[in-house]
Amino acid sequence: MTNRVAQLDAWLDERSEEMARLLERLVSVDSENPPGRALGRCAEVLREEMDRLGLSPQLIELTGPPGELEDPCIVRGTAGDGDKLIYFHGHFDVVPAQDRSQFTAERREGKIIGRGTADMKGGIVSMLYGAAAAKDLRLLGDGRIVIHLVCDEETGSVVGAGHLRAAELIDPAALAMLTAEPSGGSIWNAARGAISLRVDIQGREAHVGQADRGVNAFQHMLHIARPVERYAAEMAGRPTSYPMNPDDAPGTMLVVGGLSGGGSNFNVVPGSAYFTVDGRYNPEEDLDGELRRLTGLIEDAAREIGAGVSVQTVQLQPSAGTDQEHPAAAALARVVSEVQGTPARFEMCAGILEIRWYAQLGIPAFGYGAGRLDVSHGPDEYIDEAAMRRCAAVYALYAGDLLT
The missing domain is CATH 3.30.70.360 (Alpha-Beta Plaits)
Known part of the structure; x- marks a missing residue:
């Protein structure tokens, strides 16, 4: 383990209970989509936590399709203040539950079980704490992380990510974009x-x-x-x-x-x-x-x-793809290998991903998260807590390597 990974691990381990409690709180908000309920309530939880972590949150209210989404919005935050830029992107809507008990998170044997833990509220926790760690440990140099958390990925993402694109809130000069989709530790450098x-x-x-x-x-x-x-x-x-x-x-x-x-x-x-x-x-x-x-x-x-x-x-x-030999892809592979201790794997996601909104602007875009796709929409959805912290370390180090 390198010194910088050990430093990040120590920072994250001190906050492991905070991370778990935040995920439990997010799971308890039944932001099912469809029908798109409780979106504003979930966004407020995220805004409060981002404010506590010093991530300068802003709530962007949206106009969704009439009667289809409840209080649609985007939560936008920032870590650092330099000119260079990397995006962390996630969604806080979840697919409908098989049972209402899935909105009460259960911690068992190092896992947190509940609707949205893998796809992708657990990934959001990783991104927020990864950004906060990069800021607190002064990894960002002359750059910044911009965080976008949207509300409608499960139903096409036109209202949320589509608004970011239409309102020109995505800077084509960004060095990369990461979204915390449940890739199981693989790097999704392409999607259909x-x-x-x-x-x-x-x-x-x-x-x-x-x-x-x-x-x-x-x-x-x-x-x-x-x-x-x-x-x-x-x-x-x-x-x-x-x-x-x-x-x-x-x-x-x-x-x-x-x-x-x-x-x-x-x-x-x-x-x-x-x-x-x-x-x-x-x-x-x-x-x-x-x-x-x-x-x-x-x-x-x-x-x-x-x-x-x-x-x-x-x-x-549209589909999206970034060649694994691209410098932004190679940098991510190096960080993943450093943190995981095993060679990084590149894969194409079998479905569609919100990387497409950034790739259309020429930004190298990747899906990388601790959750597993094979459990993501099922009745026993879960995320491994240690993997969630490892992903946070990857996010922090990747941002630091690109921005310094």
């Missing part, structure tokens, strides 16, 4: 993009006794979905060049018919039907081109049988 569609098919209703007078939207839907299923199989066979967790499929992944429905009654020819298409596209793919291709397949299939169809693009989010 997303295309989500809703396909509506129009028919004409008729009573079963006069079914010949109707136009069966369900039958048309089956015909239209078939080329989309073939397209999904083709895309799954196009692997990424980025390294991935060996348990994750390397091809672009699509779900056809995740949601579907239609009709008004069992004895009526369905006059309408719909299905969804949701895809996670590898960074090598041209999203705009694939959206045109996918839409064209649907419209061509509808034209073949004279079906009325409309296609709505529900989500179009």
Whole structure:
């Protein structure tokens, strides 16, 4: 262990109970999204803690979709005051719980168990204490850390991170961005993009006794979905060049018919039907081109049988990737190896990440956190307390190495 890691470990160990209590307090706020409740209450807890840690918090109130988010906001803070800049980014909304008891954190055998511990309230605790340690131990030189904590990552992040981009609160000159997603100690230097569609098919209703007078939207839907299923199989066979967790499929992944429905009654020819298409596209793919291709397949299939169809693009989010040989990536790998005592691993996240909002501006952006993806949305979600402190040390040292 190097002297600087030992110094950071000592600083963090003295505050291990503080860190655990903050995470327990955050877990107790049921900031489930959807529906997007208690966001303002959770942000206030974060603002209070950041103020106590000397991180100069600012609460930015947002206007979310009407009736969809409760008190949407961003908490923005700063450590240091130099010109060089690195971003720490996180989200405090969580996926819905399987049971209300998940909002009472449980400490057991070195773990904290509860909704959001891994994804990613535990990561937020690591980032806040990492930033505070870097400030208190004078690691930041002539630079600063800017912390962004947003409220809607689990439902697309357009309101929160999208506001940061639209309001020009992300400086393209930043040296790097880190988000504390549950990477299990790996460095996520890339993430997939997303295309989500809703396909509506129009028919004409008729009573079963006069079914010949109707136009069966369900039958048309089956015909239209078939080329989309073939397209999904083709895309799954196009692997990424980025390294991935060996348990994750390397091809672009699509779900056809995740949601579907239609009709008004069992004895009526369905006059309408719909299905969804949701895809996670590898960074090598041209999203705009694939959206045109996918839409064209649907419209061509509808034209073949004279079906009325409309296609709505529900989500179009770009992929992101930073080469692991980039100086910012190499610096992060060195710090991770130094703190963990094992070589750093680079992987592409199988889903989408908010690194995309920064990568679009040319900022090297990475996901790195103590939580584990395989438990993150489940009933036994947890984070290891020692790993949470190790991540805080990585954040502090990485900021110091880039900014000095």
